[in-house]
Amino acid sequence: MSEVDEELELDSLPGVGPATKQKLNDAGILTILDLATSGPSDIADAVDIDIAKAVELNNKARKKLVELKRLEPDFINAADLLAKRKAIDRVSTGSKNLDDLLGGGVETWAMTEFYGEFGSGKSQICHTLCVMVQAPRGQGGLEGGAVYIDTEGTFRPERIAEIAEARGMDQEKVLSGITVARAYNSAHQELIVKDLGQVLEQKKVKLVILDSAVAHYRAEFVGRGTLAERQQRLNKFMHQLLRTAEVYNVAVVVTNQVQAAPDSFFGDPTRPTGGHVVAHTSTYRIYLRKAAKNRIARMVDSPYHPERDAVFMLDERGVDDPAEDTARKR
Numbered sequence: 001m002s003e004v005d006e007e008l009e010l011d012s013l014p015g016v017g018p019a020t021k022q023k024l025n026d027a028g029i030l031t032i033l034d035l036a037t038s039g040p041s042d043i044a045d046a047v048d049i050d051i052a053k054a055v056e057l058n059n060k061a062r063k064k065l066v067e068l069k070r071l072e073p074d075f076i077n078a079a080d081l082l083a084k085r086k087a088i089d090r091v092s093t094g095s096k097n098l099d100d101l102l103g104g105g106v107e108t109w110a111m112t113e114f115y116g117e118f119g120s121g122k123s124q125i126c127h128t129l130c131v132m133v134q135a136p137r138g139q140g141g142l143e144g145g146a147v148y149i150d151t152e153g154t155f156r157p158e159r160i161a162e163i164a165e166a167r168g169m170d171q172e173k174v175l176s177g178i179t180v181a182r183a184y185n186s187a188h189q190e191l192i193v194k195d196l197g198q199v200l201e202q203k204k205v206k207l208v209i210l211d212s213a214v215a216h217y218r219a220e221f222v223g224r225g226t227l228a229e230r231q232q233r234l235n236k237f238m239h240q241l242l243r244t245a246e247v248y249n250v251a252v253v254v255t256n257q258v259q260a261a262p263d264s265f266f267g268d269p270t271r272p273t274g275g276h277v278v279a280h281t282s283t284y285r286i287y288l289r290k291a292a293k294n295r296i297a298r299m300v301d302s303p304y305h306p307e308r309d310a311v312f313m314l315d316e317r318g319v320d321d322p323a324e325d326t327a328r329k330r
């Protein structure tokens with residue numbers, strides 16, 4: 001506990017005494033940041049109070065963070081908001097084309113979802129981002145660390161080393177800048193996100209990867225009767241992740257597999273089968289598809305990005321621009 005910032009100590013909140021603090025600590029809520037990112041029902045369970053009181057406690061934590069200038073107030077002047085948004089950082093995906101589609105890269109303070117069928121490049125984008133985020137500012141990076149929450153066992157340190165090498169970065173340094181958490185089931189995945197705060201603070205993390213968001217939920221909640229519970233659990237989880245992006249000003253990137261259904265030739269192929277909860281929580285959604293040796297990305301439902309395609313490819317540099325585009329730009 002000694003490493004907790006004094007200004008973030010739970011008992012600096014009015015009405016939080018030693019007993020409440022202890023109960024919150026026991027539930028893994030160690031700081032005001034943790035309290036602000038916890039859902040009311042988790043707080044209610046931890047302290048054994050009703051939901052209304054838990055909401056109040058959560059609001060107090062948010063208010064304190066606003067005072068500490070670590071979070072936006074509820075009412076904010078639109079001009080201030082614009083100024084603030086200009087300070088949002090971006091991490092390059094490794095491809096200029098894909099970055100352009102995203103308005104410069106994946107944004108901090110937001111959640112970006114990449115969805116598409118198997119082999120469309122979701123995990124490769126995640127790996128490349130973990131390297132790029134560590135690059136110097138001005139070269140697509142934020143000089144920050146990455147957390148990779150791996151739910152499918154697809155994280156490959158060898159691939160990270162290869163991408164770093166191909167991009168002229170120090171392999172060892174890049175590898176040590178990535179914290180990997182293997183999530184074995186949905187409850188474990190939820191626990192990892194709950195405990196994320198400390199890692200983000202200590203390791204100066206600028207990027208959190210969740211690859212993939214819903215696989216465990218899909219596997220564990222089978223059958224019609226379980227759908228409501230699944231969506232509820234997933235909803236709670238995704239919102240906690242979004243709050244984390246906002247409170248810590250990190251880029252959160254989640255992946256979501258969709259099956260290429262035969263009927264999608266007639267319907268809208270950019271509509272994911274299931275995972276609507278993820279769709280509603282994500283700030284930006286990018287649909288990926290395979291096209292021979294290339295990959296095509298499309299921004300879906302963005303309020304201000306133009307609807308168009310970006311072509312990229314996968315090579316030793318991870319995500320990259322097709323050779324002909326790279327040649328044209330040089």
Ligand code: GTP
Binds near residue numbers: 121125314
């Ligand atoms: P699922 O997780 O199965 O849904 O797929 P995904 O969308 O995560 O696919 P992934 O990112 O794993 O992409 C797989 C594709 O990336 C492969 O078909 C290869 O084309 C390419 N790829 C994977 N590893 C490498 C590599 O080491 N070198 C190169 N050049 N390409 C790779």
Ligand code: MG
Binds near residue numbers: 122123124154211
């Ligand atoms: Mg994958």
